[in-house]
Amino acid sequence: MKFRLSALIPFLVFSLIGLALAIGLRNDPRAMPSAMIDRDMPAFTLQPVSDDLPLLQRSDLLGKVSLLNVFGSWCTACLHEHPTLMRLARQKRLAIYGVDWRDTPSAGANWLRTNGNPFTAVGLDSQSKLAIDLGVTGAPETYLIDAKGRIRFKQVGPITEPVWRETIEPMVILLEAEL
Amino acid sequence: MKAIWTAMGIWLAISAAPALAVTPIEQLRDPALEARARVISKDLRCVVCQNQSIDDSNASLAADMRVLVRQRIIAGDTNDQVTQYMVDRYGDFVLLRPPVKRNTYALWFGPMGFIGFGALIFWLTSRRRKTTKAASVDAGNPDEDQRIDELLEQYRK
Numbered sequence A: 001m002k003f004r005l006s007a008l009i010p011f012l013v014f015s016l017i018g019l020a021l022a023i024g025l026r027n028d029p030r031a032m033p034s035a036m037i038d039r040d041m042p043a044f045t046l047q048p049v050s051d052d053l054p055l056l057q058r059s060d061l062l063g064k065v066s067l068l069n070v071f072g073s074w075c076t077a078c079l080h081e082h083p084t085l086m087r088l089a090r091q092k093r094l095a096i097y098g099v100d101w102r103d104t105p106s107a108g109a110n111w112l113r114t115n116g117n118p119f120t121a122v123g124l125d126s127q128s129k130l131a132i133d134l135g136v137t138g139a140p141e142t143y144l145i146d147a148k149g150r151i152r153f154k155q156v157g158p159i160t161e162p163v164w165r166e167t168i169e170p171m172v173i174l175l176e177a178e179l
Numbered sequence B: 001m002k003a004i005w006t007a008m009g010i011w012l013a014i015s016a017a018p019a020l021a022v023t024p025i026e027q028l029r030d031p032a033l034e035a036r037a038r039v040i041s042k043d044l045r046c047v048v049c050q051n052q053s054i055d056d057s058n059a060s061l062a063a064d065m066r067v068l069v070r071q072r073i074i075a076g077d078t079n080d081q082v083t084q085y086m087v088d089r090y091g092d093f094v095l096l097r098p099p100v101k102r103n104t105y106a107l108w109f110g111p112m113g114f115i116g117f118g119a120l121i122f123w124l125t126s127r128r129r130k131t132t133k134a135a136s137v138d139a140g141n142p143d144e145d146q147r148i149d150e151l152l153e154q155y156r157k
Helices: A005-026 A076-090 A105-115 A129-134 A161-178 B002-015 B031-042 B060-074 B079-090 B102-138 B142-156
Strands: A045-048 A066-071 A095-101 A121-125 A141-145 A151-156
Touching (some): A066 A129, A076 A161, A095 A129, A105 A121, A121 A129, A129 B060, A141 A161, B060 B079
Antiparallel strands (some): A066 A141, A141 A151
């Protein structure tokens, strides 16, 4: 029997489909590109979670590299990253600001008393005003803000120690070098 | 008896309208504006549940987005401006109907491309089949013709 090159077509088509599916498997359908990267932080003023905590506004974020952490007392994954945030706050690594999202002041303040407060300032966003402006899809989400108040990176999901070490800290160091 | 069951089944299927996610307090008083809000919300994706529109979703973020859509309408935005407001913050991902853009060409025109490719293969194969069939009938092999003649000769004898 004579070998024809066209006999390879089914095999090639199969390989192509296989390759496309293999790439598809590796994609995380929940990972969404953020539309807010390299954009200015929107203007905002949030009410304080409780009277003894300062309110949070956009001007607080200027002049230094900081993190803006979206959390809530209802958010279980937030507990997962809390030790890392507490450590960074203890060591005064950088300013961390909190947005208590879809929460009541009493529940939010209670949560911070129970678990510790790593935030320089915390604002209450009970109606997702700032959250929607930031394109928040769930908690926890953390925005890395440069000294000019621009969003440079968004971490979806908890900042565990490896995430801090391998993803966020290198960017913080780069941004701090720009100062 | 069977007819009754069928009738009941049909009645159930018709009456079982999906529960409305939009709560009465969210709704606008003006029915025309509310209708616009519903139209806009149906094409905005709930970013928490991802395969539902914010009009369908019971997620709290979807509820807040519905309220925001209505606030934008009250503020005087057109439907397109409200949609753009969400796209500015969440990207094209927030649209349930992806826009025709360079990075969605494969999505929009891919199926048509596949159909075209299939039609091309079909056309090529059927053309080849026709020509081979025609060739085997028309152009006889001289050796075979001679052999047939010999056989016919023998038969006649």
